[in-house]
Amino acid sequence: EADIYQTPRYLVIGTGKKITLECSQTMGHDKMYWYQQDPGMELHLIHYSYGVNSTEKGDLSSESTVSRIRTEHFPLTLESARPSHTSQYLCASSSLSGQGHYGYTFGSGTRLTVV
Amino acid sequence: GIQVEQSPPDLILQEGANSTLRCNFSDSVNNLQWFHQNPWGQLINLFYIPSGTKQNGRLSATTVATERYSLLYISSSQTTDSGVYFCAVEFSGNTPLVFGKGTRLSVIA
Known part of the structure:
Protein backbone atom coordinates (compact mmCIF):
# COMPACT_ATOMS: atom_id res chain seq x y z
CA GLU A 1 0.00 0.00 0.00
CA ALA A 2 1.37 3.42 -0.96
CA ASP A 3 2.14 5.44 2.12
CA ILE A 4 4.56 7.77 3.91
CA TYR A 5 6.59 6.42 6.82
CA GLN A 6 8.41 8.21 9.63
CA THR A 7 10.84 6.68 12.09
CA PRO A 8 11.30 6.67 14.96
CA ARG A 9 7.79 7.30 16.26
CA TYR A 10 9.15 8.53 19.61
CA LEU A 11 12.67 9.64 20.54
CA VAL A 12 14.20 10.86 23.79
CA ILE A 13 17.73 12.15 23.44
CA GLY A 14 20.27 14.17 25.41
CA THR A 15 21.30 17.74 24.72
CA GLY A 16 24.09 18.11 22.19
CA LYS A 17 23.44 14.85 20.37
CA LYS A 18 23.18 14.64 16.59
CA ILE A 19 19.97 13.01 15.38
CA THR A 20 18.40 12.11 12.06
CA LEU A 21 14.66 11.73 11.61
CA GLU A 22 13.74 9.43 8.75
CA CYS A 23 10.95 9.92 6.22
CA SER A 24 10.19 7.70 3.25
CA GLN A 25 7.26 7.55 0.84
CA THR A 26 6.27 4.86 -1.61
CA MET A 27 3.96 6.99 -3.75
CA GLY A 28 6.57 8.38 -6.11
CA HIS A 29 5.73 11.94 -5.09
CA ASP A 30 8.11 14.59 -6.33
CA LYS A 31 7.52 17.08 -3.50
CA MET A 32 8.32 16.46 0.17
CA TYR A 33 8.13 18.64 3.29
CA TRP A 34 9.10 18.79 6.96
CA TYR A 35 6.87 20.65 9.41
CA GLN A 36 7.38 21.20 13.15
CA GLN A 37 4.37 21.24 15.43
CA ASP A 38 3.99 21.71 19.18
CA PRO A 39 1.02 19.66 20.46
CA GLY A 40 -2.25 20.99 19.06
CA MET A 41 -0.59 24.10 17.67
CA GLU A 42 -0.01 25.35 14.13
CA LEU A 43 2.48 23.69 11.80
CA HIS A 44 5.67 25.55 10.87
CA LEU A 45 7.56 24.70 7.68
CA ILE A 46 11.18 23.67 8.27
CA HIS A 47 12.40 22.45 4.87
CA TYR A 48 10.97 21.29 1.56
CA SER A 49 12.13 19.63 -1.62
CA TYR A 50 10.68 19.63 -5.11
CA GLY A 51 12.86 16.82 -6.41
CA VAL A 52 16.15 14.96 -6.15
CA ASN A 53 19.08 17.21 -5.19
CA SER A 54 16.70 20.14 -4.64
CA THR A 55 16.06 21.48 -1.13
CA GLU A 56 14.72 24.77 0.19
CA LYS A 57 14.54 26.33 3.65
CA GLY A 58 11.33 27.19 5.41
CA ASP A 59 10.66 29.40 8.41
CA LEU A 60 12.45 27.32 11.05
CA SER A 61 15.34 25.87 9.08
CA SER A 62 18.37 27.45 10.75
CA GLU A 63 19.13 24.60 13.15
CA SER A 64 18.59 21.62 10.85
CA THR A 65 19.56 20.22 7.48
CA VAL A 66 17.94 17.92 4.93
CA SER A 67 19.02 15.93 1.90
CA ARG A 68 17.15 14.48 -1.09
CA ILE A 69 19.36 11.93 -2.78
CA ARG A 70 16.50 9.61 -3.71
CA THR A 71 12.93 10.53 -4.62
CA GLU A 72 11.44 8.42 -1.86
CA HIS A 73 13.72 9.49 1.02
CA PHE A 74 13.90 12.88 2.80
CA PRO A 75 15.76 12.71 6.15
CA LEU A 76 15.98 15.63 8.59
CA THR A 77 19.15 16.10 10.70
CA LEU A 78 19.62 18.13 13.87
CA GLU A 79 23.36 18.62 14.32
CA SER A 80 23.14 19.44 18.05
CA ALA A 81 19.85 18.78 19.80
CA ARG A 82 18.59 21.31 22.37
CA PRO A 83 15.58 21.25 24.71
CA SER A 84 13.95 23.90 22.46
CA HIS A 85 13.83 21.23 19.73
CA THR A 86 11.35 19.22 21.77
CA SER A 87 8.33 18.98 19.48
CA GLN A 88 6.54 16.82 16.94
CA TYR A 89 8.07 16.61 13.46
CA LEU A 90 5.74 15.84 10.57
CA CYS A 91 6.83 14.76 7.12
CA ALA A 92 4.54 15.14 4.11
CA SER A 93 4.62 14.55 0.39
CA SER A 94 2.50 15.79 -2.49
CA SER A 95 2.01 15.37 -6.18
CA LEU A 96 -0.18 16.83 -8.87
CA SER A 97 -3.51 15.08 -8.87
CA GLY A 98 -5.73 14.35 -11.83
CA GLN A 99 -7.82 17.32 -10.76
CA GLY A 100 -4.84 19.67 -11.15
CA HIS A 101 -3.97 20.31 -7.51
CA TYR A 102 -1.29 19.11 -5.09
CA THR A 110 8.14 11.75 15.24
CA ARG A 111 7.69 13.01 18.79
CA LEU A 112 11.10 14.27 19.90
CA THR A 113 12.05 15.04 23.50
CA VAL A 114 15.46 16.56 24.23
CA VAL A 115 16.53 16.33 27.86
CA GLY B 1 2.15 39.68 5.68
CA ILE B 2 0.68 36.39 4.59
CA GLN B 3 -1.88 35.21 7.12
CA VAL B 4 -4.30 32.36 7.68
CA GLU B 5 -6.69 32.94 10.55
CA GLN B 6 -9.08 30.36 11.94
CA SER B 7 -12.03 30.77 14.27
CA PRO B 8 -13.13 29.83 16.79
CA PRO B 9 -9.91 28.59 18.44
CA ASP B 10 -11.84 26.15 20.61
CA LEU B 11 -15.29 24.60 20.29
CA ILE B 12 -17.18 22.17 22.52
CA LEU B 13 -20.23 20.43 21.11
CA GLN B 14 -22.81 18.00 22.34
CA GLU B 15 -22.97 14.89 20.18
CA GLY B 16 -25.47 15.44 17.36
CA ALA B 17 -24.97 19.20 17.13
CA ASN B 18 -23.87 21.08 14.01
CA SER B 19 -20.94 23.48 13.74
CA THR B 20 -19.24 25.90 11.38
CA LEU B 21 -15.51 26.54 11.36
CA ARG B 22 -14.09 29.55 9.57
CA CYS B 23 -10.81 30.28 7.80
CA ASN B 24 -9.85 33.78 6.62
CA PHE B 25 -6.85 34.31 4.40
CA SER B 26 -5.00 37.48 3.50
CA ASP B 27 -4.42 37.07 -0.24
CA SER B 28 -5.65 35.22 -3.30
CA VAL B 29 -4.93 31.50 -3.20
CA ASN B 30 -4.01 28.71 -5.58
CA ASN B 31 -4.82 25.94 -3.15
CA LEU B 32 -6.82 25.67 0.07
CA GLN B 33 -7.14 22.48 2.04
CA TRP B 34 -8.89 21.46 5.25
CA PHE B 35 -7.25 18.85 7.49
CA HIS B 36 -8.34 16.98 10.59
CA GLN B 37 -5.71 16.03 13.17
CA ASN B 38 -6.93 13.23 15.41
CA PRO B 39 -5.99 12.93 19.09
CA TRP B 40 -3.07 10.68 18.11
CA GLY B 41 -1.56 13.41 15.91
CA GLN B 42 -2.35 11.99 12.46
CA LEU B 43 -3.28 14.64 9.87
CA ILE B 44 -5.97 13.63 7.39
CA ASN B 45 -6.86 15.65 4.31
CA LEU B 46 -10.58 16.45 4.29
CA PHE B 47 -11.06 18.75 1.31
CA TYR B 48 -9.16 20.46 -1.45
CA ILE B 49 -11.30 23.55 -2.06
CA PRO B 50 -9.73 26.74 -3.50
CA SER B 51 -13.24 27.80 -4.53
CA GLY B 52 -16.81 26.53 -4.57
CA THR B 53 -18.55 23.94 -2.41
CA LYS B 54 -17.87 20.27 -1.75
CA GLN B 55 -19.54 17.67 0.43
CA ASN B 56 -18.35 14.38 1.87
CA GLY B 57 -20.87 12.69 4.13
CA ARG B 58 -21.52 14.82 7.20
CA LEU B 59 -18.80 17.27 6.24
CA SER B 60 -19.00 20.03 3.68
CA ALA B 61 -16.85 23.02 2.81
CA THR B 62 -17.34 26.28 0.97
CA THR B 63 -14.68 28.73 -0.18
CA VAL B 64 -15.53 32.24 -1.39
CA ALA B 65 -12.22 33.16 -2.96
CA THR B 66 -13.23 36.74 -3.83
CA GLU B 67 -14.00 37.43 -0.16
CA ARG B 68 -11.01 35.40 1.10
CA TYR B 69 -12.69 32.97 3.43
CA SER B 70 -13.58 29.32 3.68
CA LEU B 71 -16.08 27.52 5.90
CA LEU B 72 -16.11 23.93 7.10
CA TYR B 73 -19.48 22.55 8.17
CA ILE B 74 -19.83 19.54 10.45
CA SER B 75 -23.34 18.17 10.81
CA SER B 76 -24.63 15.67 13.37
CA SER B 77 -21.27 15.68 15.14
CA GLN B 78 -19.86 12.49 16.64
CA THR B 79 -17.23 11.95 19.32
CA THR B 80 -14.88 10.70 16.61
CA ASP B 81 -14.98 14.20 15.07
CA SER B 82 -12.95 15.49 18.01
CA GLY B 83 -9.48 16.81 17.28
CA VAL B 84 -7.97 19.87 15.65
CA TYR B 85 -9.15 21.17 12.27
CA PHE B 86 -6.59 23.05 10.21
CA CYS B 87 -7.03 25.26 7.20
CA ALA B 88 -3.94 25.42 4.97
CA VAL B 89 -3.34 27.70 2.03
CA GLU B 90 -0.98 27.93 -0.91
CA PHE B 91 -0.77 31.63 -1.72
CA SER B 92 1.18 31.48 -4.97
CA GLY B 93 2.14 28.84 -7.45
CA ASN B 94 4.53 26.14 -6.36
CA THR B 95 4.90 27.13 -2.70
CA PRO B 96 4.26 24.93 0.35
CA LEU B 97 1.04 25.12 2.32
CA VAL B 98 0.80 27.71 5.11
CA PHE B 99 -1.27 26.49 8.04
CA GLY B 100 -3.62 28.37 10.34
CA LYS B 101 -3.52 27.87 14.10
CA GLY B 102 -6.43 25.44 13.97
CA THR B 103 -9.78 24.99 15.70
CA ARG B 104 -9.79 22.49 18.56
CA LEU B 105 -13.11 20.61 18.55
CA SER B 106 -14.33 18.48 21.43
CA VAL B 107 -17.53 16.50 20.92
CA ILE B 108 -18.99 15.12 24.13
CA ALA B 109 -21.50 12.29 24.41
Missing part, protein backbone atom coordinates in the same frame (compact mmCIF):
# COMPACT_ATOMS: atom_id res chain seq x y z
CA GLY A 103 -2.78 16.80 -2.48
CA TYR A 104 -0.71 16.44 0.69
CA THR A 105 -0.22 13.16 2.55
CA PHE A 106 1.26 13.31 6.05
CA GLY A 107 3.23 10.71 7.98
CA SER A 108 2.40 9.80 11.58
CA GLY A 109 5.11 12.06 12.95
